[in-house]
Amino acid sequence: MAEEFNTQGMLDMYLFENGQLLERLQEIVLEQKDEDCFDEDSINEIFRTMHTIKGSSGVMMFDEITKISHKLEDVFFYLRESKPDNVPHLELVEHVLQVADFITGEMDKIQDGETADGDASEIVAEIDKFLTAIKNGEGEQEKDIKENVHEEPQQFYIAPMATSASHFYKIYLTFHPDVQLANVHAYKTVYALKEIAEDLMHYPEDIISDESSADEIIENGFKILLQAQCSEAELREIVKEGYDIKKVEVYECSAKEFQQGFDSFGTEIRIDLESSVEEIEAKAEQAQNAESANAPKKEPEKQKIAPGDFVIESKEPGKGKKLAKDKPKKQEKAQFISVDVHKMDMLMDLIGELVISESVVLQNQDLKVPGLKLDNFNKAAGQMTKISTDLQNVIMSMRMMPLTNTFQKMNRIVFDVSRKLGKEIEFEMIGEHTEVDKNIIEHISDPLMHLVRNAVDHGIETVEERQASGKTEKGKITLKAKTESGKVWISVQDNGKGLNRDKILAKARKQGIIDPYKPDSAYADKEVYQFITLPGFSTNEKVTEYSGRGVGMDVVVSNLASIGGTLEIESSPGQGSTMNLKIPLTLSIIDGIVMEVGKSSFVIETGSVKEFVGAREDMLYREPSGEEFVMIRGEGYPVIRIGEWYNLKDYKADPNDGMLVLVEIEEQIVCLFVDRLVGKQEIVVKPIPDYIKKVKGLSGCTQLGDGSIALILDAPGLIE
Amino acid sequence: MSEFATQQDKYVTFKSGNEYFALKIQYVNEIIVFQEITEVPESEDYIKGLINLRGKIIPVIDVRVRFKQEPIDYTDRTCIIVINVKETVVGLIVEKIAEVVEITEENILPPPSATIGHEDKTQNKYVYGIGKVGESVKLLLDPDRLLKDEDLTMLEKVSEETDLEEGE
Numbered sequence: 001m002a003e004e005f006n007t008q009g010m011l012d013m014y015l016f017e018n019g020q021l022l023e024r025l026q027e028i029v030l031e032q033k034d035e036d037c038f039d040e041d042s043i044n045e046i047f048r049t050m051h052t053i054k055g056s057s058g059v060m061m062f063d064e065i066t067k068i069s070h071k072l073e074d075v076f077f078y079l080r081e082s083k084p085d086n087v088p089h090l091e092l093v094e095h096v097l098q099v100a101d102f103i104t105g106e107m108d109k110i111q112d113g114e115t116a117d118g119d120a121s122e123i124v125a126e127i128d129k130f131l132t133a134i135k136n137g138e139g140e141q142e143k144d145i146k147e148n149v150h151e152e153p154q155q156f157y158i159a160p161m162a163t164s165a166s167h168f169y170k171i172y173l174t175f176h177p178d179v180q181l182a183n184v185h186a187y188k189t190v191y192a193l194k195e196i197a198e199d200l201m202h203y204p205e206d207i208i209s210d211e212s213s214a215d216e217i218i219e220n221g222f223k224i225l226l227q228a229q230c231s232e233a234e235l236r237e238i239v240k241e242g243y244d245i246k247k248v249e250v251y252e253c254s255a256k257e258f259q260q261g262f263d264s265f266g267t268e269i270r271i272d273l274e275s276s277v278e279e280i281e282a283k284a285e286q287a288q289n290a291e292s293a294n295a296p297k298k299e300p301e302k303q304k305i306a307p308g309d310f311v312i313e314s315k316e317p318g319k320g321k322k323l324a325k326d327k328p329k330k331q332e333k334a335q336f337i338s339v340d341v342h343k344m345d346m347l348m349d350l351i352g353e354l355v356i357s358e359s360v361v362l363q364n365q366d367l368k369v370p371g372l373k374l375d376n377f378n379k380a381a382g383q384m385t386k387i388s389t390d391l392q393n394v395i396m397s398m399r400m401m402p403l404t405n406t407f408q409k410m411n412r413i414v415f416d417v418s419r420k421l422g423k424e425i426e427f428e429m430i431g432e433h434t435e436v437d438k439n440i441i442e443h444i445s446d447p448l449m450h451l452v453r454n455a456v457d458h459g460i461e462t463v464e465e466r467q468a469s470g471k472t473e474k475g476k477i478t479l480k481a482k483t484e485s486g487k488v489w490i491s492v493q494d495n496g497k498g499l500n501r502d503k504i505l506a507k508a509r510k511q512g513i514i515d516p517y518k519p520d521s522a523y524a525d526k527e528v529y530q531f532i533t534l535p536g537f538s539t540n541e542k543v544t545e546y547s548g549r550g551v552g553m554d555v556v557v558s559n560l561a562s563i564g565g566t567l568e569i570e571s572s573p574g575q576g577s578t579m580n581l582k583i584p585l586t587l588s589i590i591d592g593i594v595m596e597v598g599k600s601s602f603v604i605e606t607g608s609v610k611e612f613v614g615a616r617e618d619m620l621y622r623e624p625s626g627e628e629f630v631m632i633r634g635e636g637y638p639v640i641r642i643g644e645w646y647n648l649k650d651y652k653a654d655p656n657d658g659m660l661v662l663v664e665i666e667e668q669i670v671c672l673f674v675d676r677l678v679g680k681q682e683i684v685v686k687p688i689p690d691y692i693k694k695v696k697g698l699s700g701c702t703q704l705g706d707g708s709i710a711l712i713l714d715a716p717g718l719i720e
Numbered sequence: 721m722s723e724f725a726t727q728q729d730k731y732v733t734f735k736s737g738n739e740y741f742a743l744k745i746q747y748v749n750e751i752i753v754f755q756e757i758t759e760v761p762e763s764e765d766y767i768k769g770l771i772n773l774r775g776k777i778i779p780v781i782d783v784r785v786r787f788k789q790e791p792i793d794y795t796d797r798t799c800i801i802v803i804n805v806k807e808t809v810v811g812l813i814v815e816k817i818a819e820v821v822e823i824t825e826e827n828i829l830p831p832p833s834a835t836i837g838h839e840d841k842t843q844n845k846y847v848y849g850i851g852k853v854g855e856s857v858k859l860l861l862d863p864d865r866l867l868k869d870e871d872l873t874m875l876e877k878v879s880e881e882t883d884l885e886e887g888e
Contacts, residue, residue: 349775600759646761688760689770691779691808691867695762701770701777709758709770709777 014060015107016338021049022100022107023405029100030411033093034426038079046096047076053103062110065103068120071127072099078131087134094419095127097412166198169235171224172249175217182217183207185244190224192238199227227255341438344398351388351395352684352703358388359706400435403481403490406445407432410452410479417456424474425460434481436488440583443563444490447556451492451579452477454553459496459577469574471495487607488583495576499569501528529569533557590685592702594678594710595661597642598651601710602674603683603702608715610662610669612677615655630660630671637662640718641673645697651675665715672713685712729822731851732801733858734814737789741814742823742851742858747803751817754798771811773802780811786866787846805863812866821858823851828860 028042050073057065072095079087102123106116173189175182186207193200202224204213232250239248362381367374407429418425460475467473478493505523508514508531514523535554557567564584571577592603613632620639621629628639643651652658652675661672683702699714731742757769757780766785770777780800785791792815800811828849849860
């Protein structure tokens, strides 16, 4: 039993960690899907991610996941080591996403307690093919490439971006013979030079993975060809003699010599640079006495490297390396730990309890004995109240999560769907760091997905259509989030063709939704667009075809309604549409007005309250049908007497004693008649236990400061 | 295992009307003193409302009303037995807690309604057996049925039938 439990713990951890890794993976991939290639950091990170997943899956014995992650790891290992430049980037992106999908799918199965029985062999075979293709693309150069230490892809020499200010240098480093790992020291130098280099090559080429290069460097020295704009003095600042480098020789040379590569190295030292004659002579001697321990330098006997093979355009625009440098520095990543939600809920409950017992202590009857000196007590009590308030605020904020992951998922959808449909779409996210309660996030993911998919599928036109209408070929979808007045506003905006008002109206007429005697012009655009959210309307394929919208729009709206959100549609023909979602920040904490009716307390969300009016008998009118109205400033509003509505005992029937609360519900104003207003406070929403049947107009309950329970009025439920 | 063994055959008994009822102790979370109840409108008469049990809001039902006995006023002897039946936590308002007794298997008889057929007696719906403890008799309550709505049993039957049909 205990053993089983342990495996479960491990499995949970496995699923959780890998889930996070995969999310991050997708984020990286999608971030750079539009570039020409991945930058170095990303390649490394993807490689590491795959390595980790491979390792943990191996331990958990999920063979297929291990296999597939190993394959992708191979690809990225090759990319990392060889930096080929002929990688079809989009294809690679697809492969990575494919693998991510596969693993996610398998993990879902595992999570649901099923066996991870997916077959990775097809994807593995595809990736294999892909890998072979990029390897072959390199052709005979492959061997050389493998030895290359540059981040830059291999290229034949293209005219360097040499300006008149560019200088060409030959640098010759001699290391102390007793230096360990001379290749690493050499790399340090190369690395330092890269900062200023326009072009750089060195010999031996492979100083990273080939450890024998260390001996070679000690023996023959380390040669660097450098193109840079700095002066020799500056160069000497960077490459200095030190504990590891015995001697630095810098010679300026011509562009031609530079292009010749290392072939010219030895000869020129001898011929051109008289200043170092002694050196050269010494070297020549040493070459003959190569065995001697004190003879670290030797001219390379054979230079099989062809000129230009190692010349790399380092500043060619659009290449990974450059991008990596230009990219704004990533924000520091926050540290997270994962906590069981139940524990969070427990903590929440406990804090609620604490607040209650606090008020029990502070308002204890015993303190009310006359003549007690309570100064110190009150001071301490004040301190305690402050702490418990802080505590409450912290726990509330702990439930908030940024929308980043949800938005990222949308990015993926845009990518997938647009590829499938052959549309070119740019995706932009604004305000993805907006924080929303975790529960809400879970609820908006699906509606958002619908909207984004609709925007890609129906909103954005095909490339040809866009060209025909004189738009940019690339469509654009913008996902925006912001918080305003206690709500989250999320909008999905596309610059596609927009909704077709006439077609929707025609359809609505056909379906008999609208008054046949009302002319089309009597309907505002907004009203017309709302039709597409009606059930039945949207499922009709013809409308989808015509209007370009509607797949499951009623589902979107009903999903949103379940968390108290609304959808508003804006559109202008030919310029695109915007779907605006208005969603409460949190389900669990609302700012509420506490009211009393009879012995019961009720809470209504502050946001929906328009105003309070002290009731007077002469303001109220009762219609013969029994419906009651109130006249306020010449306008009549329906009145709901809460006490009557819920058959409560002991409520105040006399209008003069009570209070009217004007509540706005979906552009309609209703007046609630209650006994008394208690106050405004933040309340923690709790569901009414399932055991009690759903009561019309009540959306939950909450615990008030004194420990009593108040029922939360759900305004829309009251007018249904 | 040991905990289970000590709880085996133990029952919490309480008085409601003239009878003593018994609940298997495994279902009982705790017994608390009576506290203020918040009414929930439009619910069944036996559902008295909600109480705040250390931050957790749970519904409470009045066992007397549930058994169609005359309701009585709550006193300081009135208790709430908090039971947990299949993850549903509910408080039972009872007149008086009696004691915890042990009733072994052989001292449990089938309920009279099953043998004689007095199915109209409401409380028999909730009683699955009669336990003998010395000279006295305790009615063993099925908490599941106690919580469920009367109509639900009907509904369940219907749904079972439809399930069967669907199965075919």
